[in-house]
Amino acid sequence: MIIHGDNLLALKALEQDYAGKVKCIYIDPPYNTGQAFEHYDDGLEHSLWLSLIKARLELLKGLLTDDGVVFVQIDDNEVHYLKILLDEIFGRQNFLNQVSVKMKQTSGASGGGEDKKLKKNIEYILIYTKNKYSFIKFNEVLEEENLFDLIEDMRQNGKSWKYTRVLTSYGEKKFLKEIKDGSGEPIRIYVHTDVVMKPIRELMKTENLTEEECYIKYYSSIFRDTNAQSSIRTRVMEATENEGDFFSIEYVPKSGKSKGKMTTLYYKGNNRDLIAWLSDVCVKKGNRLVKLEKLGTYWDGFPLNNLTKEGGVKFPKGKKPELLLKKILDLATDEGDIVLDSFLGSGSTAAVAHKMNRKYIGIELGEHAKTHVVTRLKNVIDNNDTAGISKTINWQGGGGFKFYTLAPSLLRKDKFDNWIIEPSYDADLLASALAKQGAFTYHPDSELFWKQGYSTENDFIFTTTQFITVELIDRIHEEMGEDESLLVCAKTFQDACLSRYDNITLKKIPKVLLGKCEFAKDDYSLNITETEEVESDDE
Structure with missing residues (x-):
């Protein structure tokens, strides 16, 4: 699954379905050096940068399984601040390792703009588990020389x-x-x-x-x-x-x-x-x-000189070697586990997870979610990607993925300062969004129009922008089982409908949504709109 949109909003949207289900998280956030890719506001004050990262880490923690592991890659500009922040969020007792990774060559006389300092060639990965009592150990990974x-x-x-x-x-x-x-x-x-x-x-x-x-x-x-x-x-x-x-x-x-x-x-x-x-x-x-x-805490040997060629997409800054991601997934996951990267960049994590038969969720804000990530994954699926780990694992192509775009805020205010439904939401999208907000699974019944979603076997939701009459409520009630209950969300309805049946509850839109979260901006009040599904030609 690839999601195009702000990662904070996307992570909040994932909570309902993926809380406690993600086995491994790898993130490579902007390093706050003023040199990140254009879609992220890099070079921020330390406190602001940490605040932005903190909000995302708190959501990421909630998505992890109890024995899950998070890997955060960073350089020496913020690593010490980030370590304290991770201690606060995950608990110092859940810190596992700090890995040093050789990410640049130091050969040659050039100082790379760092003439007054030693030339930087190392980055760091901070590793935490969600719960040290649930985490048993890493898979055994052996270094080859x-x-x-x-x-x-x-x-x-x-x-x-x-x-x-x-x-x-x-x-x-x-x-x-x-x-x-x-x-x-x-x-x-x-x-x-x-x-x-x-x-x-x-x-x-x-x-x-x-x-x-x-x-x-x-x-x-x-x-x-x-x-x-x-x-x-x-x-x-x-x-x-x-x-x-x-x-x-x-x-x-x-x-x-x-x-x-x-x-x-x-x-x-x-x-x-x-x-x-x-x-x-x-x-x-x-x-x-x-x-x-046995694998230690200094990692090198990655093909840094040919890194720009991996995946068949150009990404001059920030691309991570597939062999690095493979090492992480070998350590912390097995086939079928869910892997998440909320700063997906050029799509390296998704590409490696796909080749290694892991389920994956990748989130990317910039347009390269379409121009780079989708292109890269299509190359993987069609077996046109022979770089990275493809030869190492004998990758033969296949599989598929879904691409989603964050929908706009469900509600906004009109010129009279009244809450209204965002006009871009059609009936189906509105019903899907209301089901999600009410913790219902959106699954329209093929025979009964009012069964649009369910929370339990006998508890349903029905959303409509039409005026609800007593006659319609009576008709629905006749079709309901004795042990079934229904939440009806509508713009307006006859007053007599409110107390007509004990097992039918009516609530008005948008009032039913107010207080759920912050509206009037593109945020996590969203639904996510599927825009593309890509599968192998062989399937």
Whole structure:
């Protein structure tokens, strides 16, 4: 769902249907630097900027599920003020992390207009959950780094890369003895003879392989040894003294990633150094080896130089990398969860959510809601978007989205200062808006004209601009069930209608609306008008 209009008003309009249903919110509000896109009044005084952000954050909090998470990206101009504001709204106890994100390159001599200061290349993401007692944990997301880039980087920095040997033969394995761990569980020890270990460099020469080819070929057999202390290693050392120089054990760990699973470990040399496998710290992906690390609070590696090409729409300032949004959605959501971005910009969040099979709500004030966001999502649906995360997740196109525009205020004052219904509202739109204001679901019945919406199985609403007569009320009452009730909203009606039936309540328009919210301006008294629905040509 994409909504074109002011995000404060749109968020208020979403409350009835989406309160407590959004799993993840990402917002990238104007940074108050005087350089945001033209549709936002950037460069405001701190207090005014914070007031505008506060009003939106309060509404966003209400839309989150109890275990939902909000990510707010900002630069150092307002991050400290924003942190205090978020503490106030979400509660300091619900703060999860502050992430530093590399968003600019610092290469070259140019100071980028910051000659008196260090060149800025970092932005920040403040992360809060709605309720820390409901929030369990983030999904596990592992950082990937090309193994050979890592090795080269270590060499250039004078560091030693340890995984440089290959166990080409485990030799002859023979059961030696069984001992007990600290809990009394068995540890079976085997001794190996005629074990063959060779350096990577030797195999490269004898087999005429490049270093990368050798690592890929022997990926599962490459190791380093470590003298990391453990109670298991101590027991193995004591039990195998003078028994050989290469051993394996089989046991079931009580903790760690192999908890509850039969596990084999290998020890070598007089010190019984533990053999650590390369395959435990990196994975093989086709012809690549990538090192995996748990995600921390410094994020980089995004394709910043090609960012303007993502999505097939030009957006020179403020566009966020799809890989950044993917990382956020991987952390905080699963397929089918609702994601919301109320400062949608060029549509990056919506595009990524669509590709990752998340439901999404995007709100954008400017005309680029139509010129950029709609264009970008159509490219995604038609599989014409091959940039961003498309290749990473093997995106093949498909799906659809709905586009809404905020309707004008339902009521306005005429030249005599009287409240009147906004003329642009036709009968159907008026009925839909009144149903929404009364917490009814707008769903016109195909047979009974007066059943325009419902709040419960037996409670209905009927809105009309026509004069209501006793005869019409009698006719409606004859069609009603004994346990049904009806709210009638009309411009005028006969006085006798008011008390004619206990299960029919009549209220006048616009009086029924006054006091609900502020009128006479384009605000959240709105209905939202569907203007376009886009689906894949295949559906």
